[in-house]
Amino acid sequence: MKQLRLEPINLINGEINIPGSKSISNRALLLATLAKGKTTLTNLLDSDDIRYMLASLKQLGVNYSLSEQNTVCEIEGLNGVINAQKSQALFLGNAGTAMRPLCAALTLGQGEFTLTGEPRMEERPIGDLVDALKQLGADITYLKNAGFPPLAINATGLNGGDVEIAGDLSSQFLTALLMVAPLTRDDVNIKIKGELVSKPYIDITIALMNQFGVTVINHDYQRFEIKRGQQYVSPGKLLVEGDASSASYFLAAGAIQGGEVKVTGVGKKSIQGDVLFADALEKMGADIEWGDDYIIARKSALTSIDMDMNHIPDAAMTIATAAIFATGTTRLTNIYNWRIKETDRLAAMAIELRKVGAEVEEGQDYITITAPKVINTAAIDTYNDHRMAMCFSLLAFADCGITINDPDCTSKTFPDYFTQFTRLAD
Ligand SMILES: O=C(O)C1=C[C@@H](OP(=O)(O)O)[C@@H](O)[C@H](O)C1
Ligand SMILES: C=C(OP(=O)(O)O)C(=O)O
Numbered sequence: 001m002k003q004l005r006l007e008p009i010n011l012i013n014g015e016i017n018i019p020g021s022k023s024i025s026n027r028a029l030l031l032a033t034l035a036k037g038k039t040t041l042t043n044l045l046d047s048d049d050i051r052y053m054l055a056s057l058k059q060l061g062v063n064y065s066l067s068e069q070n071t072v073c074e075i076e077g078l079n080g081v082i083n084a085q086k087s088q089a090l091f092l093g094n095a096g097t098a099m100r101p102l103c104a105a106l107t108l109g110q111g112e113f114t115l116t117g118e119p120r121m122e123e124r125p126i127g128d129l130v131d132a133l134k135q136l137g138a139d140i141t142y143l144k145n146a147g148f149p150p151l152a153i154n155a156t157g158l159n160g161g162d163v164e165i166a167g168d169l170s171s172q173f174l175t176a177l178l179m180v181a182p183l184t185r186d187d188v189n190i191k192i193k194g195e196l197v198s199k200p201y202i203d204i205t206i207a208l209m210n211q212f213g214v215t216v217i218n219h220d221y222q223r224f225e226i227k228r229g230q231q232y233v234s235p236g237k238l239l240v241e242g243d244a245s246s247a248s249y250f251l252a253a254g255a256i257q258g259g260e261v262k263v264t265g266v267g268k269k270s271i272q273g274d275v276l277f278a279d280a281l282e283k284m285g286a287d288i289e290w291g292d293d294y295i296i297a298r299k300s301a302l303t304s305i306d307m308d309m310n311h312i313p314d315a316a317m318t319i320a321t322a323a324i325f326a327t328g329t330t331r332l333t334n335i336y337n338w339r340i341k342e343t344d345r346l347a348a349m350a351i352e353l354r355k356v357g358a359e360v361e362e363g364q365d366y367i368t369i370t371a372p373k374v375i376n377t378a379a380i381d382t383y384n385d386h387r388m389a390m391c392f393s394l395l396a397f398a399d400c401g402i403t404i405n406d407p408d409c410t411s412k413t414f415p416d417y418f419t420q421f422t423r424l425a426d
Contacts, residue, residue, distance in 0.1 A: 003379065004407040004418060006396035009425040013259030016250055016420055018242030018266055020045035020071065022413045023204050025240050026053045026097040030105055030179065031212045033062050035077035037234035043265070044240050046070040048412045049095035056090045056102060077234055081157070081183055084111030092149075094118045094342060094384075094412065096172050099149060100129055104176035107138040107155050108183050114143065116150040120384065123148065124340055129173035132165035133158070136184060160186025160228060167196030167221075169337055174224075175205040181226035182214045190224040197337055200273020200311050207271040211235045242266040244274035246414050247295065248318040249390045249421070251278055254297030255286035256325045257397040261424060267293040277315035280307060284319070284326055304328030304370075309335050314387060320349050321391040323369040324358055324398070336365035342412070343383035352380050352388065356395055356402070379403040386412040393421050 025045040030053070032039035044050065046069065054073075057064065060082050064075040082105060092098045094117055103126065106113045127147030130140045139154040158180060165177055174196065181188035196202070199221055206216045213233040217225040242265025254261030266275060268290045278295050282288045283305050287298040302325055309316035309332045316332055323330035338345035350362035357372030377400035382388040389410050395402035410417040 001406055002408060004404045006393060006402050006404065006422070008399055008401045009257060009396045011259055012253045012257045012261060012425050014424045015262040015264060016424065017264045018247045018250070019047070019414060020240035021243040021272055022047065022049050023097060023201060023272065024208065025050045026095070026101065027179070027205060027208045028238055028240060029053050029057065029073070029075065030101050031208055031232055032075040032077055032234060033057055033082070034080065034105070034183065035212050035232035035234045036079040037077050037236070039075050039077060039234040040237045041073045041075070042071065042237065042239050043242070044071050044073050045243065045413065047415055048093055049097060052091070052093045052095045053098040053102070056092065056098065059088055059090060060084060077232070081109035082106060083109040084113065087112035087114070089114045089116065092117045092121065094121050096124065096170070100126065100170070100172040100176040101179055103129060103140070103151060103153070104133060104180045106153050107133050107140070107158055108180055109155050109157065111155050113153040113155065114150060115153070120342060121149050125169055126151070128166040128169060129176055132163050132173065132177050135163045136161065158184040160184040160188045162189045162191070164191045164193050166194050167192040168194035169197065169340060171196060171198035171201045174202060178202070178205050178209065178216060178224060178226065182230040182232065184228070187228045188226045192222050196221045197310055198313055200276070203273060204271050211238060241270055241272060243413065244270055244272035244277065245314040248274065248277045248315040249393060249417070250424070251281055251295060251297040252318050252322045252394055253397070253421070253424070255281050255284070255300060255302060256322060256394060258297065258299040260296055260298040262294055262296045264294045267291045267295055269293065274312050274315045276312055277318065280305065280312070280319055281322070283307070284322065302326035304330040306331040308333050313337060317345060317349065317387045317391045318394070320353065320367060320369055321394045324353070324356060324371050324375060324395065326371060329368055329370045331366065331368045333366040335367070342385035342387070345385065345388070348381070348383045348385065348388055352392060355380065356398070375400060377401055377403070379405055382406050382409050384409050386410045386414065390414065390417055393418065396425070
């Protein structure tokens with residue numbers, strides 16, 4: 001296994017233009033496919049999760065061209081649903097933002113499809129989405145375990161109408177349902193069962209649907225209405241914002257060991273909820289400056305926080321490792337769904353934080369972290385989870401440095417993360 005040794009970093013400084021948002025890239029690719037007209041996406045993310053979406057679209061006959069760096073994509077919209085003459089088997093890695101939306105989108109047209117993924121994808125639930133799509137007439141079969149990929153879809157189009165969907169495991173199910181709703185045969189009225197998690201991701205979905213000309217009426221995240229007869233229309237050009245979750249590592253770095261770090265491509269005008277990570281960091285004592293299109297974090301003494309992190313589950317992992325550099329006990333709550341992401345992140349985080357000497361309490365849906373008096377160096381296991389690798393890079397600010405096992409797992413969302421991180425430390 002490859003290992004990356006990060007020697008102690010005494011100062012981190014400078015500016016980084018954050019690569020495109022994963023959440024926006026994959027949503028925009030799918031909406032551009034369904035839309036009328038040609039869309040040019042700029043600052044598209046070039047990473048595994050986006051490659052799975054792009055490869056699937058190609059296999060489904062969507063015409064697009066990519067620039068040399070894979071960051072500009074011109075897509076010819078289908079002006080409607082995806083149909084396939086012969087059955088198609090799509091492999092979607094471990095990309096939730098490809099698996100869930102494509103599962104829904106493929107039920108809209110005609111054809112036979114199978115959706116498969118990496119072993120971990122087969123442990124990540126999709127039953128709540130499948131149940132909702134079945135209420136609208138979808139024919140979906142589980143090929144291994146009920147409630148989980150791989151799936152077989154026999155598509156004949158979706159009826160509209162009233163539909164209930166559980167919201168308490170993942171917002172991606174609702175995102176997928178919302179995106180297909182305008183292309184069903186009737187109005188769609190969605191009722192959320194249970195408390196919806198990760199709400200800001202629904203705001204991203206609705207904002208992008210708006211940019212493609214479709215209106216969603218949101219009744220306080222409990223009911224959503226989508227009127228029939230709406231059509232996705234290309235906005236022409238669409239600039240993908242920098243990824244706010246990816247920005248979190250650099251902002252935390254600035255707060256712990258700046259100098260100052262400026263992230264560009266994401267700022268106060270962002271549609272991504274993960275920019276609220278900067279507020280959480282500020283609560284810990286960081287000196288934060290906001291611009292329309294940038295955020296700066298400067299070094300300050302950090303103290304612990306006790307915070308509900310349901311709205312920023314991905315960036316919350318960065319707070320967990322930043323807590324090693326804060327006084328007091330940090331408590332991150334309402335994060336049950338960390339357990340069903342790339343790995344069981346609550347278990348993995350607890351094990352790895354203990355390796356560096358932290359006192360950790362792992363609850364079913366929370367974690368508390370007390371920094372050690374002396375931080376130990378360790379070889380951090382990353383569980384094929386890009387965010388485990390990236391958030392533990394902050395341990396390079398300890399006097400003893402850190403070793404990251406399998407650092408290349410960042411390819412899911414940020415292939416050259418460690419090059420960029422160490423560049424700012426030079
Ligand atoms: O819709 C999205 O783009 C995402 C939603 C979140 O998932 P959950 O809704 O499952 O928390 C987040 O963790 C994931 O990285 C991306
Ligand atoms: C949960 C994540 O990914 P996915 O889109 O596969 O759910 C993540 O990127 O942290």
